[in-house]
Amino acid sequence: MTREEIRSEVMQSLLGVAPEARPESLKPDQELREQLEIDSYDFLNFIIALDKRLKVSIPESDYQHLATLDSCVEYLARRMEKV
Amino acid sequence: MAEFRMPSLGADMEAGTLVEWLVKPGQSVKRGDIVCVVETQKGAIEVEIFESGTVAELLVQPGTEVPVGTVLALVRGEGEPELPAREQPAAPAAQPAPPPPPPPVARRPGGGPRASPAARNAAQVLGVDLAGVQGSGPGGAITLADVERAAAQAKPKPEARRTSGMRQAIAAAMSRSKREIPHYYLSTRVDLGRALAWLRAENERRSVADRLLPVVLMLKASGLAARRFPNINGFFVDGEFRAAPDVHLGVAISLKDGLVAPALHSVPDKPLGLLMSELSDLIQRARSSELADPTLTVTSMGDNGAESVFGVIFPPQVALVGFGRIAEGHVNLSLSADHRVSDGLSGSTFLTAIDRLLQKPEEL
Numbered sequence: 001m002t003r004e005e006i007r008s009e010v011m012q013s014l015l016g017v018a019p020e021a022r023p024e025s026l027k028p029d030q031e032l033r034e035q036l037e038i039d040s041y042d043f044l045n046f047i048i049a050l051d052k053r054l055k056v057s058i059p060e061s062d063y064q065h066l067a068t069l070d071s072c073v074e075y076l077a078r079r080m081e082k083v
Numbered sequence: 084m085a086e087f088r089m090p091s092l093g094a095d096m097e098a099g100t101l102v103e104w105l106v107k108p109g110q111s112v113k114r115g116d117i118v119c120v121v122e123t124q125k126g127a128i129e130v131e132i133f134e135s136g137t138v139a140e141l142l143v144q145p146g147t148e149v150p151v152g153t154v155l156a157l158v159r160g161e162g163e164p165e166l167p168a169r170e171q172p173a174a175p176a177a178q179p180a181p182p183p184p185p186p187p188v189a190r191r192p193g194g195g196p197r198a199s200p201a202a203r204n205a206a207q208v209l210g211v212d213l214a215g216v217q218g219s220g221p222g223g224a225i226t227l228a229d230v231e232r233a234a235a236q237a238k239p240k241p242e243a244r245r246t247s248g249m250r251q252a253i254a255a256a257m258s259r260s261k262r263e264i265p266h267y268y269l270s271t272r273v274d275l276g277r278a279l280a281w282l283r284a285e286n287e288r289r290s291v292a293d294r295l296l297p298v299v300l301m302l303k304a305s306g307l308a309a310r311r312f313p314n315i316n317g318f319f320v321d322g323e324f325r326a327a328p329d330v331h332l333g334v335a336i337s338l339k340d341g342l343v344a345p346a347l348h349s350v351p352d353k354p355l356g357l358l359m360s361e362l363s364d365l366i367q368r369a370r371s372s373e374l375a376d377p378t379l380t381v382t383s384m385g386d387n388g389a390e391s392v393f394g395v396i397f398p399p400q401v402a403l404v405g406f407g408r409i410a411e412g413h414v415n416l417s418l419s420a421d422h423r424v425s426d427g428l429s430g431s432t433f434l435t436a437i438d439r440l441l442q443k444p445e446e447l
Contacts, residue, residue, distance in 0.1 A: 033387065034387070037387075039337075039385040039386075039387060040296055040297075040298070040385050040386050041296060041298075041362075041363070041366055041385075044294060044296060047291055047294075048291050048292050051291040051292070057290075057291055058291070059287065060283060060286050060287070060294070061283075
């Protein structure tokens, strides 16, 4: 899967928990949770969605790598290479 | 001549907005006819009339919000003679007097009013039309202060006052709470080190979809403690307190234009995994607006919120438990409670009980 494809999957997962999010106005290097005002419950659902879409199970200790759109793509690309 | 007034359509209703007239002046009406639609915090309601006769005059324009009891229309009874038209129609009760027309403004030859660059910038930012601002500067020029004054005066626009039904319901409940319930507030700092470490280990064992959030531990601990403190859990109705037999925790859930606090039922008796899935379900249902019947409310700031929260009790409940943001392994735990029912001492012991429970997460 290319980074562009991963990015699109991440976006779809985000739209699942924050349907009013506008992809074009999201700043890829800034905190997702602040920009989208998602709480810990939404964030957990985002992780569940990524798990379903990409078959990547993300441990809680790695949540820190998922702070921004860019870092999500980076982290997921690395995890998927290892598989 | 009979007066048709804004009815009270609920104990908490203080005012209503006339949405639509379904009758016209000159039209005959009889008792029980639907004559208008009124918007209240409970939604739009069709209102019937109790007099029979002929509509003589509609006094309130659609879109106007008026207090309960305001005369909306005059109805001429059967056989009553037609009165000559009044010289001045009565002004709608709640409509504010129109502001005096602005005095003439100094004009530049170019067209727009004279204004300093700072005033122009501020006008753009604040959305103020310079043509309507009276200048106090040299030669009637508009200054920054004039623009700021105009912006402040323009604030209470009709649109700004049009609050949503949910906002109105919250306003009514919270005003009633602060009017009737003598609140007292307590706060304590709880070490969550053990609870969070236990949760990390527990979540490693669980699949992604079954992971627990810290709030579930806090809800369970609050529920167990509430069962041991009956004067925190129940309702104050008709001048007396009635303890509730079971603990149904209202969970404050923020929504786009307000919040709701539906209940998680029988919290003390449920395992954490079940509470977590019921909480997920509750949040989903709350966001699609379905409600329930809590005995005590818990609000949790989550991890983006403030460090401490002191809530306003949802009447007729008698207490509200607050958890601030979890920071550096600690959380500020608070209690707002009804002083008619409990005192600071029992409130403190209640908070201590929650703290103790959170120190033994494996037993929750």
